[in-house]
Amino acid sequence: MTQSGYLDMELLRFTTAGSVDDGKSTLIGRLLYDSKSIFEDQLEAVKGSSQKKGLAHIDLSLLTDGLKDEREQGITIDVAYRYFATPRRKFIIADTPGHIQYTRNMVTGASTANLALILIDARKGVIEQTYRHSYIASLLQIPHIIVCVNKMDLVDYDQERFNEIVKTYEAFASKLDVQDIRFIPISALEGDNVVNRSTKTSWYEGSTLLHTLENIHIGSDYNHLDARFPIQTVIRPHRQEYHDFRGYAGRIDGGVFRPGEEIIVLPSGFKSKIKEIMVGEEKVSEAFPPMSVTMTLDDDIDVSRGDMLAKPNNQPDSTQDLELMMCWLNNRGLNPSSKYILRHTSNEMRTMVKEVIYKLNINSLSKDESDKNIGMNDIFRAKLRTTKAVLKDAYRKNRNTGSLILVDEATNETVAAGMIV
Amino acid sequence: MSNYSLRHLQELEAESIFVIREVFAQFENPAILFSGGKDSIVLTHLAKKAFWPAKIPFPLVHIDTGHNFPETIDFRDKLVENLGARLVVGLVQDSIDQGKVAEETGLNASRNALQTTTLLDTIEANKFDAAMGGARRDEEKARAKERFFSHRDDFGQWDPKNQRPELWNIFNGKKNMGEHFRVFPISNWTEMDVWQYILAENIPLPSLYFAHEREVIERNGTLLAVSDYLNMRGDEVKMTKTVRYRTCGDMPITGAVESNASTLEDIIVEIAATRMTERGTRADDKRSETAMEDRKKQGYF
Incomplete structure (x- = not known):
């Protein structure tokens, strides 16, 4: 595939969080329906289900209903991924439930998102759940937030009500770490300002939701300053014509690499120059996140999985002591005397949680330094000690080299997510 | 600065290649489930790109119901030859002959459901610990919640309530003896993405x-x-x-x-x-x- 690509489309990943009541499923259904991403057979199935439930209109929320258990209980219990495209962009939605017991799912959905869509019921205004979602978006460093004030039809499209909600939200958001927050008055049920401009909110001068999703600038969401290339695997062809070929395969986690540039291999500290960068057979003149490439070097040096290439004048920190914000993801709570497997970029090592500094009350954002029992869905600050050095950046600076997971040695399950401070 | 952006197909390709390389790095004996359909053809193409100039380091596994289109089998054999890859065929007919499954009868009889037994037997016989497939999340409701790395117990079963959370691009392929993983590198592709990519890369079908x-x-x-x-x-x-x-x-x-x-x-x-x-x-x-x-x-x- 050439660098120009076939179609001039960008990819935007966004997360939605919300409960059944605030109309999240209806909004997603509306986006899919109005952007013509729903196929006839899907629509027929939903029409049938709506009729079975005795509804007069098509219940768009049924379009995103997933597994059997959820349909029976009428709740969403996991992260579901949805897809739609317009001529400008392809969208991946990580659709997560909003209840406090699903904090871990919100964190999971948020980890790969460029944008968070937060829904507020215009009648109820800003509630605990709004704070929770916004805090998670900020904690996971999602660069953009769109706050949709939904159900405007039920408050007569009242501008004052909208402004009041915006004001309350902004007061809270000043405590968060999000650069770009926008507000849109919508009705997912009626379709106001979702895909089509509403005639009932003439006082609103901003864009519709879809127009915003299509045009928001995401080009600088990745770190293009600090060159980081963790090695996933080494390619040795064992073929006559590529006898001496040694390719270092991986995904660019930060910055820009070009052939001819000097690099340093970490942790060994050997220096060399980049000979070639390839995507498949194609040689490229530069590599940047999130490209998957193969690099060859001028010198035959020892590089293996878990190592990282960087620039001699710009290296990640190397440390065995980490301080981080964490979210516990597992039913089995944190055991302070247990050892865990830590996975960070392509590296793996063992670790112990040395100290829980505080647990965060996710609704009030207050820090509790007395309760250090960590269980499922808890968000907390902690110190880790690892068995070998981690090549890391602060999560705030780089979401790839600043993130890690813990795996329970006994069950092999992923038990925690961490963002390095 | 804003020149450093990928088009959607390049980003999807990069993600899939990353996942395929993780499979190679994290598992002992992975394989590609090859149906002869366009999705598994794209998956195989991505695997080729991921390891070039080395050959694909995985065998292709075909679960043959015996009811395939002859065109599919011809295509499969040529592709395997071109790639220099190893082909492993699991025959549904064998599972029927061994009395493990019974042929359906009636007008709409199909061997589709019988494949599951043959697949699990083939995985076990060859000791595959990861089987990559070309399934996509946009295909069907139950797939919308599937992980890239999908954990299966020692009966090969999928428990939707007991799947590992996947955060950022960190994948956890740790498992106990007897368990295996299904891995879906093109999870985030839609049907349209697959076709556009086939066109952009000129992939034979x-x-x-x-x-x-x-x-x-x-x-x-x-x-x-x-x-x-x-x-x-x-x-x-x-x-x-x-x-x-x-x-x-x-x-x-x-x-x-x-x-x-x-x-x-x-x-x-x-x-x-x-x-x-x-x-x-x-x-x-x-x-x-x-x-x-x-x-x-x-x-x-």
């Missing part, structure tokens, strides 16, 4: 995907190819139509669509205008609203 003349019957609004594997009712009439296939399943259950699309460009135009999902042509999904979910729990693809 079986001739079935392009318009051709074929003898078919119409049943419940679906055009089914006349073959030895299709049970016919007395009143069903054979007719010759110009058709193509949107998916490549078993002959008796995969519906053709009437189409004159004979090039990739034609197909993309057709899909853009189409108002039915591709699984709408699959009789196996129409059995019940949770058909896919139920099969997945038992260890289906």
